[in-house]
Amino acid sequence: MSAVDQQLEDIQATIESEVPPDISVTEVKYEGPELVVYTRDPKKFARNGDLIRRLASQLRKRITVRPDPAVLTRPDTAREQIMDVIPDDAGVTDLDFHEDTGEVVIEASKPGMVIGRHGSTLRDITQESGWTPEVLRTPPLESATVSNVRNFLKQERDERRDILERVGRQIHREEMSDDEWVRITTLGCCREVGRAAFLLSTPETRILIDTGDKPGSDEVPYLQVPEALGAGAATIDAVVLTHAHLDHSALIPLLFKYGYDGPIYTTEPTRDLMGLLTLDYLDVASKEGRTPPYGSEMVREAIKHTIPLEYGDVTDIAPDVKLTLHNAGHILGSAVSHFHIGDGLYNVAFSGDIHYDDTRLFNGAVNDFPRVETLVLESTYGGRNDYQTDxxxxxxxxxxxxxxxxxxxxxxxxxxxxxxxxxxxxxxxxxxxxxxxxxxxxxxxxxxxxxxxxxxxxxxxxxxxxxxxxxxxxxxxxxxxxxxxxxxxxxxxxxxxxxxxxxxxxxxxxxxxxxxxxxxxxxxxxxxxxxxxxxxxxxxxxxxxxxxxxxxxxxxxxxxxxxxxxxxxxxxxxVDGFSGHADRQGLMDFVETMNPRPEKVLCVHGDERSTQELSSALYHEYNIRTFAPKNLETFRLI
Amino acid sequence: MSAVDQQLEDIQATIESEVPPDISVTEVKYEGPELVVYTRDPKKFARNGDLIRRLASQLRKRITVRPDPAVLTRPDTAREQIMDVIPDDAGVTDLDFHEDTGEVVIEASKPGMVIGRHGSTLRDITQESGWTPEVLRTPPLESATVSNVRNFLKQERDERRDILERVGRQIHREEMSDDEWVRITTLGCCREVGRAAFLLSTPETRILIDTGDKPGSDEVPYLQVPEALGAGAATIDAVVLTHAHLDHSALIPLLFKYGYDGPIYTTEPTRDLMGLLTLDYLDVASKEGRTPPYGSEMVREAIKHTIPLEYGDVTDIAPDVKLTLHNAGHILGSAVSHFHIGDGLYNVAFSGDIHYDDTRLFNGAVNDFPRVETLVLESTYGGRNDYQTDxxxxxxxxxxxxxxxxxxxxxxxxxxxxxxxxxxxxxxxxxxxxxxxxxxxxxxxxxxxxxxxxxxxxxxxxxxxxxxxxxxxxxxxxxxxxxxxxxxxxxxxxxxxxxxxxxxxxxxxxxxxxxxxxxxxxxxxxxxxxxxxxxxxxxxxxxxxxxxxxxxxxxxxxxxxxxxxxxxxxxxxxVDGFSGHADRQGLMDFVETMNPRPEKVLCVHGDERSTQELSSALYHEYNIRTFAPKNLETFRLI
Ligand SMILES: [Zn+2]
Ligand SMILES: [Zn+2]
Ligand SMILES: [Zn+2]
Ligand SMILES: [Zn+2]
Ligand SMILES: [Zn+2]
Structure with missing residues (x-):
């Protein structure tokens, strides 16, 4: 028996000993970062309001409960039961039943009314119907992108579940190394703006953060060096995408052409915007007579492999790495990506692109973390005189x-x-x-x-x-x-x-x-x-x-x-002042008010002058060890 | 036709147009860094004293001329002709004829007398016999190591020629990349003494410098990371060994167990000492009840793959890298290894271990180079107070x-x-x-x-x-x-x-x-x-x-x-003062008098204090950009 199967068996035993004797547990498995528990008694599970939360905190895992397919109410019966529970004002536009997993996807104009206070309506839905609800918002403005992505994911649901199960087993594999180190390798975006790509690595795990193009240039990130994909795309455990701008996302689909088959962690809006922008990128390329580096089927692969995370969710993405995304204030879904490595060993935050102050559209970037030792910080407007109109x-x-x-x-x-x-x-x-x-x-x-x-x-x-x-x-x-x-x-x-x-x-x-x-x-x-x-x-x-x-x-x-x-x-x-990027003041403020202050800052995503001037200012103002890395360097953090 | 074959065909045409019409050229091939020219007229070739030198400088290659096997004099006839040419005082102890390549290996107590002034006696040997002589010194003190190595190489001569031909074709392969960069990756020996291992890489080429153990510890170099052997041992083009001490050489044979099949460049004495010391290393391990990481057959593999270089020889070891070894004054055969990269692009010197002043046994380390931008410097006695008795x-x-x-x-x-x-x-x-x-x-x-x-x-x-x-x-x-x-x-x-x-x-x-x-x-x-x-x-x-x-x-x-x-x-x-290492003064002197002064110095092979104190002193005294790297870092030099 593999270590992961052994682990799942132990978890099932723990759950069985915790739940009341009249609730059965027929199977537990991993799907991505989540633990899925199948039961023949979904209604009883839902009735014990606190049970899932208690199990989750005891097992330190995110838990989803699903009905064993053998006990499912028929969809037409369930549809009536569910519509009876949901208030009419919720504006339900679609119900989609998946008999293989007992999930029902509910699209509604007001998803909050389907969820209810602290999820009470969701629990009612399961108590009445036995099905596990999943809620989506009906776009108030019709969006071809959103509806294409949703239709595609619906159609690929079976393969997607296979991917999630494989990823889940990878995340929860046994740790193999006694060594302890954390490294960042720069594959692009250093002393330049564009082709963002960084590798965060430990003895267990290799994570690629962003894979963008360089606007106005055909330079791409150094993906082929041995420490990136040279040792095989399969050596990458996870890809994290900070936001959908092409200088961060354009070559994400290319990874799948190179044989990558793992997860992409990002927010749900970034997933959709990535779909929109990369398809447009292919379109522009072929209109300009260039050969696009990949086809649209690779964009679909990327979407299929995306595991969306919400801001603030602490998620296991490898045996020794937890990822948390936080609002970056830059564009829709943009995320400061925080990595907690080991059991309290080290913490690294990648700013992605940020806007520090609130704008009409977004709250300012989050800079409050439980711990951060190293910050990788964008420096687009990091130069001495890069101040913008407010x-x-x-x-x-x-x-x-x-x-x-x-x-x-x-x-x-x-x-x-x-x-x-x-x-x-x-x-x-x-x-x-x-x-x-x-x-x-x-x-x-x-x-x-x-x-x-x-x-x-x-x-x-x-x-x-x-x-x-x-x-x-x-x-x-x-x-x-x-x-x-x-x-x-x-x-x-x-x-x-x-x-x-x-x-x-x-x-x-x-x-x-x-x-x-x-x-x-x-x-x-x-x-x-x-x-x-x-x-x-x-x-x-x-x-x-x-x-x-x-x-x-x-x-x-x-x-x-x-x-x-x-x-x-x-x-x-x-008229300047509408930039999505923090200006020099915003970058300095982001670090000054950051809690806690990082020990090291790597200044990237800016030209040579901006990165060096920001690096020097942060060192002199706040006495932080700062660097303006070049591409293709590797920094040992611990 | 492959690019290398095309290249060889062009070279053959050039040679044919340069040599007199009565001298035939039957084949040209690469053996390691050398170009081997087969001729049916070896005696005429030898008579044109200057011809080989002229060809070598025109083609910018080291050239060896060998008789076509079809025209070889029989060994017993040749033996008499050769012994007639060599003065009796030379003390010839062995003649060994290799009919496949037309080479005769002559062992003599006074090899200088077999060579003659500017090689005149060697040329006489070929003029008289048609054979190509190769000269070895008969050890004045009998050495089991030297005779074992020589016997082994004699016995493996055929396979060795295959290896050399393969390596030669690798060295002279076409350059594939338009990119220009030079990087050093530290796999060990940083902020510590022991497990020396560095990777020098360009878009074309990856060279491993040293692979040692760490005395008094079971820590080994980080060979398994993707940028080292993680992408496959075959991605390494060449191994360079600075000297035979186990903290530099102990794990060289292990590379062959991991699938490395390329050349080791080092001096001839280092090859023999490596044989002696690694076999003893295996012996000690098994006496102490530890499992040695490799068997003695891997030591033989290492010897078989060694291409010995003399101090001062500028040798092509990759399409874009020339290596020159210089006396390091540390132990027999120890070498400061100088890499010239690209056509004037960049120069890096690895000091290995050095002694700056003359000792009774050795001249002081060479620190005079055509160009050096970066020096990787040992720092064993680099601490503020590490002065030794003279x-x-x-x-x-x-x-x-x-x-x-x-x-x-x-x-x-x-x-x-x-x-x-x-x-x-x-x-x-x-x-x-x-x-x-x-x-x-x-x-x-x-x-x-x-x-x-x-x-x-x-x-x-x-x-x-x-x-x-x-x-x-x-x-x-x-x-x-x-x-x-x-x-x-x-x-x-x-x-x-x-x-x-x-x-x-x-x-x-x-x-x-x-x-x-x-x-x-x-x-x-x-x-x-x-x-x-x-x-x-x-x-x-x-x-x-x-x-x-x-x-x-x-x-x-x-x-x-x-x-x-x-x-x-x-x-x-x-009684101190007999150390093989430069003390603080010697290290400072080595850099001060170095010609030219390097722009960057990486201080390695010393504990944390020594490397940092040396790094800081070199920066403050000579205004050089200095670093005290950690293991597992990568520095971009250009
Ligand atoms: Zn379905
Ligand atoms: Zn952006
Ligand atoms: Zn950007
Ligand atoms: Zn040594
Ligand atoms: Zn040493």
């Missing part, structure tokens, strides 16, 4: 620009990233319009903005407290405001909008490197009354940066495919 | 101790390491006796000392200039002095010596941890008139250290196997 001033500037443009009869064109910055600007515009600070006018959304917004509204728990409450309690979802109009009529609709009444246009791509913004440039660019407002970082070499710098002759390709030139007469303005 | 004072002290002991009628017992320290002391004693500074008396050698001495006399080129000249020209080999007597009569002879006239006894082990010294302790230990003199470092935890610290009750096991106690009455003295 949010309030930035909003005032944006409002002024809009009003001035409006008064002279022009339109406002805002290039914006689909994920994060667009939603932030939408919130600013909705509020300003509602409060009368800018005139009421249509706000057109072009490109993937509305789809990204729909994903945001699917996961209000990941948004800033008061925004979440707005969506939950007051039913006043600002993203559903009447002013917002999705451009879904293509070039015709754009032409109409351009000739129509005054309006605001938010369009991708954020750095004017392609996408519908190119078309808007042609429509709005020649109009001296209109204004083009940059609200995000424009990288070196992009058309956005050139326009920002005063270029007014723009190459465009006309319908015949011949190159042509467009003369810009539009007013060009820049 | 050699002259040390010799005076030793002479005083001997004279005092002699005057009171006692004997002198010196525990000493077989390799290095013993020969140094032998030279001091021989000179003192010859110059009348100490009385004439027998010097008994016990343990492996004489065998190690015999290996030294086989390679006088590796000894200090004047000692080498003594052995070469004056025929006044000090190691052959009459006073030296090998103890080969076992316990009976020891008893006789103990009861006999006054004498000096040099015996292993150097730290009194076993071997014949244990028996000498019983014979000499109880005699208050005699003196025990420590001339080498006594590690923590060894019996030698305890005696040095004043213990006078020693546990011994008597014949019946029962434990017994021995009371020491012998006078105990310590």
């Amino acid at each position: 949010q309030e001033d930035a909003e005032k500037q944006l409002i002024d620009v809009i009003n001035e443009t409006y008064e002279r009869g022009g339109k406002i064109l805002i290039p914006a990233f689909a994920v994060g910055r667009s939603q932030e600007i939408m919130l600013v515009l909705e509020k300003a319009m509602r409060e009368g600070k800018i005139p009421e006018m249509p706000v057109h959304l072009d490109g993937m903005i509305l789809e990204a917004t729909a994903i945001h509204t699917t996961y209000p728990e990941y948004l800033r407290d008061d925004l979440r409450d707005q969506i939950f309690h007051e039913d006043a979802n600002p993203f559903l405001a009447d002013a917002f109009n999705q451009i879904d009529g293509g070039e015709d609709e754009r032409m109409d909008v351009a000739e129509d009444e005054q309006s605001i246009i938010l369009s991708t791509s954020g750095m004017v490197t392609g996408g519908p913004i190119m078309s808007w440039l042609e429509h709005i660019g020649p109009d001296p009354k209109s204004t083009m407002v940059f609200v995000g970082y424009q990288a070196q070499g992009t058309l956005g940066r050139r326009i920002q710098n005063g270029w007014d002759e723009i190459p465009i390709s006309n319908d015949g495919g011949r190159a042509d030139r467009l003369t810009l007469k539009v007013d060009v303005e820049t | 050699q002259e004072d040390a010799e005076k002290q030793l002479i005083d101790v001997i004279n005092e002991t002699y005057e009171r009628g006692g004997k002198i017992l010196i525990p000493a390491f077989a390799v290095g320290r013993s020969q140094e002391i032998m030279l001091v004693l021989e000179k003192a006796m010859r110059e009348g500074k100490i009385p004439e008396m027998p010097v008994h050698l016990d343990g492996m000392i004489l065998e190690a001495t015999a290996i030294h006399t086989t390679y006088p080129e590796y000894l200090r200039d004047d000692l080498r000249d003594q052995i070469f020209h004056e025929d006044a080999n000090p190691f052959l002095a009459d006073a030296f007597n090998q103890i080969d009569g076992g316990e009976d002879e020891r008893m006789d010596v103990a009861e006999d006239e006054q004498s000096i006894i040099l015996s292993t082990s150097g730290m009194v941890t076993g071997g014949p010294i244990m028996s000498w302790l019983e014979h000499i230990g109880p005699d208050p008139k005699s003196t025990m003199v420590f001339v080498g470092y006594q590690a923590q935890g060894t019996l030698g250290r305890r005696i040095q610290n004043g213990w006078d009750e020693i546990p011994i096991s008597n014949d019946g196997g029962r434990a017994d106690r021995l009371t020491l009455k012998v006078d105990v003295e310590t």
Whole structure:
């Protein structure tokens, strides 16, 4: 008998000795980090409200109870019983019964009403029907991404359970080594922005954190060196994804092409956004005539292998590693990833990308942990002078620009990233319009903005407290405001909008490197009354940066495919302060107020100057041992 | 056709266009770093004295010319022709003909006379016989190790040629990567003394430098991590061995058990000493009831895969790496290993263990290089106060101790390491006796000392200039002095010596941890008139250290196997200054006078204090970027 089977047998014996004699335990198994307990008496289990919690704390495991398939009520009977329990206001849109595991997936507009106080309604559902409920939110804004991911996971449910069981057995395998050490290897993203990829390793376990591309470059992380995948993709135990931006996620699907077959730990919104962004990444590549490094089936593999975690859940991901994700304030689902290694041996936090202060969209990044000895910190704006306008001033500037443009009869064109910055600007515009600070006018959304917004509204728990409450309690979802109009009529609709009444246009791509913004440039660019407002970082070499710098002759390709030139007469303005990244002050504050202060900080995700200046400042201000690593280095932490 | 075959075909065409039309070229192939040219006209080739040199410089390769087997003179005819060419004084002891390669191995007491001025006699041999000569020195002192190694290599000549051809093709393979980086990974020997093992890697090539054990501990280098052998032993291109001490060499044979099948680059004496010391290491392990990590057949594998290099030879060992070994002054054959990477990209030197000043036995370590950006430096005596008595004072002290002991009628017992320290002391004693500074008396050698001495006399080129000249020209080999007597009569002879006239006894082990010294302790230990003199470092935890610290009750096991106690009455003295390691001053001098000064120094092979204090001193004195790495780290150099 394998060590894991022996362990499961012992656990089953413990559970049997703890539960009342009239409750049977037919099987226990691991599925990912969870322990699944099958019983012929699911209703009795549910009636003993405290039983599961008691077992979980005794076994120090997350526990799910499921009915033995032999005792299942028939779905049509169960459906009635369940609908009787759930209040009508919950807005149930779908019930999906899985007879192999006794689970019923309930999709509802108000999932909170399906759950009930402290899960009381869920327990009622099991008491009445014997089925184990799982709850999903019906997106308030229809999202193709969310529904594709959900349909795909439903269809692949059997294989997914196999994956989870295999991963579960891996997590709970016996520890083999007496050695104690913790190391970080840098595979990219050092003294540069892009191709994030780090390896956290112990004698037992190897964890890959992020695998991104490098925007504006074909450089990829050093995945082929022996300490990464050189020794075989199977030597990686787990992949952790901090957030969905392509410089962190673009090459995650590639890992599966290279033979990786293990779990990806990330938040549920990051999973969906990763699906959206990597598919778009493949699309852009093939439109630009490049060969994408992997096909869309690898994106599906990545989604199938994702084990979503909620902020704050402490999760076993290896015999000697517990992972906890915390809000990073950067984009939807972005996570500071905290690793607890050994039994109190060492703690490492990877910041991913962070925003320290609250924004309209998100709470500021969490920097409070039970313990952290080493912090791996992004340094995008870590340079000596990298201070940004604060949010309030930035909003005032944006409002002024809009009003001035409006008064002279022009339109406002805002290039914006689909994920994060667009939603932030939408919130600013909705509020300003509602409060009368800018005139009421249509706000057109072009490109993937509305789809990204729909994903945001699917996961209000990941948004800033008061925004979440707005969506939950007051039913006043600002993203559903009447002013917002999705451009879904293509070039015709754009032409109409351009000739129509005054309006605001938010369009991708954020750095004017392609996408519908190119078309808007042609429509709005020649109009001296209109204004083009940059609200995000424009990288070196992009058309956005050139326009920002005063270029007014723009190459465009006309319908015949011949190159042509467009003369810009539009007013060009820049409003900074809407960045998703902490500025120099925010990074310093993040470390200063961090609890506890780390002993070591590795400054990454910034150019050479930013990482070195931040590293030096943190050392001199807080007397922390700091490093500005290069790619391909390995640091021994303990 | 493979890239290497294409390359060889091109080279053959070049050679054919360079040599006179009456000289044929039947084949060219690689054997290790050398290019071997087969010809049907070996005599004509030899007559064109400058031809080979010209080809070598044009092709930038080391070239060996061999007769096509089809045109070989018969060995018995060739033997007469060869013996006619070689002067009688050369003292030829063996001729060994290899018909498959047309090589004749000539062993002679005076190999210089077989070679002739600038190789003129060698060329005469080929002109007369058509055979390609290879010359070996007949050991002046018979050495079982040297003759075993030579016999073994003779017997395995065919397989060895296969290995060399395979290695040669590997070295000259096409470069695959456009990337440029150089890294050092520490697998052991950091903040500790022992288990030396470093990995030098580029996008093309991975080179392992040393693989030692840790004396007094069962800790081994971290060979199993992915960046070492985790990705497969075959991912290592080459092993370089700095010197034969077990803390650098003990686990080299183990690499072959793990599947390594590539070359070991080191000096010829290091190869032989490695054979001696690793076989003894296995012997000691089994005597102490431990399971040796490998068998003696792995030692033979290591010897078979060794490609010996001479000091100063610049050798291609990979498409992008050239290796040059330089005298390190530490023990016979010890080498500072210099790596030139890329075409002028970067240079790294590994000091191995060094002695900076000249000793009686060796010239001081070489620290003059065309270029060096990074130095990996031993730090055994790198601590702030690690200054040693200078050699002259040390010799005076030793002479005083001997004279005092002699005057009171006692004997002198010196525990000493077989390799290095013993020969140094032998030279001091021989000179003192010859110059009348100490009385004439027998010097008994016990343990492996004489065998190690015999290996030294086989390679006088590796000894200090004047000692080498003594052995070469004056025929006044000090190691052959009459006073030296090998103890080969076992316990009976020891008893006789103990009861006999006054004498000096040099015996292993150097730290009194076993071997014949244990028996000498019983014979000499109880005699208050005699003196025990420590001339080498006594590690923590060894019996030698305890005696040095004043213990006078020693546990011994008597014949019946029962434990017994021995009371020491012998006078105990310590004379330092005979160390094979540079002291703090020597290490600082090595770096100060180094040409050029390196940009970075990694301080290794010393305890935590020594490496940090040396690192800090080098930084403050010479403004060099210094590091005291931990094990399992990777440094990016470029
Ligand atoms: Zn199903
Ligand atoms: Zn990001
Ligand atoms: Zn990023
Ligand atoms: Zn040594
Ligand atoms: Zn050593």
